[in-house]
Amino acid sequence: MAYEPQYYPGATSVAENRRKHMSGKVEKLREISDDDLTLVLGHRAPGSDYPSTHPPLAEMGEPECSIRELVEPTAGAKAGDRVRYVQFVDSMYNAPATPYFRSYNAAINFRGVDPGTLSGRQVVEARERDMEEIAKFQMETEMTCPALASLRGATVHGHSLRLPEDGVMFDMLDRCRKEGDVIIMHKDQVGRPIDKKVNLGKPMSADEAAKRTTIYRVDNVAFRDDSEVIEWVHRVFDQRTAYGFKPEN
């Protein structure tokens, strides 16, 4: 019988969604074109070549190395791309993703990634085209609601703030707006105006967000009600404590 990764404990919808994010088996909900993605990321002009920091690996004449032979370079590494970032902010009001589960998703399902996990933002650094692959994946799937999550390279304040009436998470730099029934982005990640409004798709309804979210909330799925997760946390705690006390046992 083949090993089936379990990923995460818990018997609730939140736990199930966490398992989906970690496994990468998430539903695709929208399309973001490559040019639109490039625009909102703000690292290069749409259609331009990827700037590189070294020649393609094939031209580098690398030394003989068993590790190099074992590990297939990512596309970005092969091409010599520079390292660039994508950074998400997810609202605590039932945004589908949370920083840790964005990081787990990136680290488990993609290679050559360097995720950073904070409370109000989550960054992934990678070779540029590899990073774009992750950004596109997370933006197009149920991991992201365009109203409750946004791309923010800097000035990220907002994940814990009450929502305005239109349901679009507070952004000091006002990078995203609701226009009609869709969310548009008219500035790039760091707040520089971009040439066109990028359509990020329809926001999730409150019910849909509550169904797809990976955050426990007392007004949706309360943490205290997922006893299996709490039991598992206690087990981790017990074991870390005991290990430090008497590692030889």
Next chain:
Amino acid sequence: MADDRQRKFAKHMEIKYTKEHGTNKMEGGDITDKTVEYYRLGVEQNPRKLEMKKAGQDIAKKRGLVGYNPMMHCGGIPLGQRALTPSFLSGTDDMVEIDDLHYVNNAAMQQMWDDIRRTVIVGMDMAHETLEKRLGIEVTPETINHYLETLNHALPGGAVVQEHMVETHPALVDDCYVKMFTGDDELADEIDSQFLLDINKEFPEEQAEQIKAAIGKTSWQAAHIPTIVSRTTDGGQTSRWMAMQVGMSFISAYSMCAGEAAVADLSYAAKHAGVIQMGDMLPARRARAPNEPGGVPFGHMADIVQTSRVDAEDPAHVALEVVGAGCMLYDQIWLGSYMSGGVGFTQYATAAYCNNILDDNLYYNVDYINDKYDGAANKGTDNKVQASLDVVKDIATESTIYGIENYEKYPTTLEDHFGGSQRATSLSAAAGSAVSIATGNGNAGLSGWYLCMYLHKEALGRLGFFGYDLQDQCGATNVLSYQSDEGLALELRGPNYPNYAMNVGHQGGYAAITSGAHAGRGDAFAVNPLIKVAFADKLLPFDFTQPRKEFAKGALREFEPAGERSLIIPAK
């Protein structure tokens, strides 16, 4: 129980988020609302920001060089896109501007640290033995009084032995003095009251007995060098300045020869053998002298704060005042300035001592503990619950979930603690302090702190900034290990402890957990009775019985600091 409870933060949240402050338009609504309108009013909405803006303009005009200009923020988008709201110091009804909780803008905060840094405790017994056994000089209460009178002239910078000396102006160093204390009631009775820190008077009877038993018949001086000297030099200066003046005063008071060899023994005692510094020297890579904040152990911090002697029946209050003092010193001054620079650390700290959010969580825990563990959160030693992992898990889990659910039921509290590091500090300080109060065991409290971090991370899918992974995911492993460099009694850990050295939002909490363990037991002190007595002194400019109230006075510009230079600068 949790749902029926009147939240201690409710009043503060209501004023902060449903009443207009300045012109921020925060009128109406409810603290449980999940939506709000953002008016993007910028700095114009807030009285203090307007004052600062005008000051920036005046400075630019006067000096011909631009300075503070709020429009430099984010390329022309000023602060205040969300409402700028005031804060309350927890445990008080004092409403302040949040800018006034940066230590640069708060004279009380500066003075708290000044008063710690400029303090050193020096034993008297070694010097007396040198005088008596080596030189045959009789030491009596009368000679001690004379010596103390001499030293109170010399310590601020008065000459006692030599002709043609420059001296410091008394009006610039009026905060400098020395007092003595002893566990010997008979000797204490003979000491002029102006020089005596009277343990029997300053402490409740039960605590006084504990302290006198710990100190025994020994005698000590609590010396406070001038604030102005301490600010101009560093913490290492405190013992040197004191030792020089102590040496001179012994020479004068006991008519010694200025060059005789015994003076070297007196100096050695004053500089090394008989000295208690408030903080240890730091290793070369952090390169700080003694009496700098990175060397102040959590147990010392717990003893410096004096709430335990004025409100001994309320261990939670004791811990909360230590949180306030500890977060201010360790987060705002030590990590925020000494270690990192910049201004951003302030709000990591203020989350723990503003708006009663942490207070509410801890007092809920006290009720929970008292209900479930037969009054274990009350002061006492016979009522404590045995420290076990099961008890840690029970109390810390309940505390954490209660605190997290408050953020969800009261979105204004989540908005107030807008960063995960703030929430982590508040939640873990509540959980850790509760466990330590219930068990009387600081390391059990520390264990509760780390469990809280695990639960918080899993509940919300987020914790604090990167450092919380470093420190808080591996912390449980060194709670109960006492092997060198892996574990230590919490009382003896400090800001430079491995893993603690560069992580804001923790150290004030650790100090509180330390104090909670001892306040919960009714101990008179956490680790050092001498430090507890040295700060039991109303003459100090900063009132260590109520740090949070003092911070409010500083923010309201009502605090009178020491070490001012008005006397020697042009009048304005």
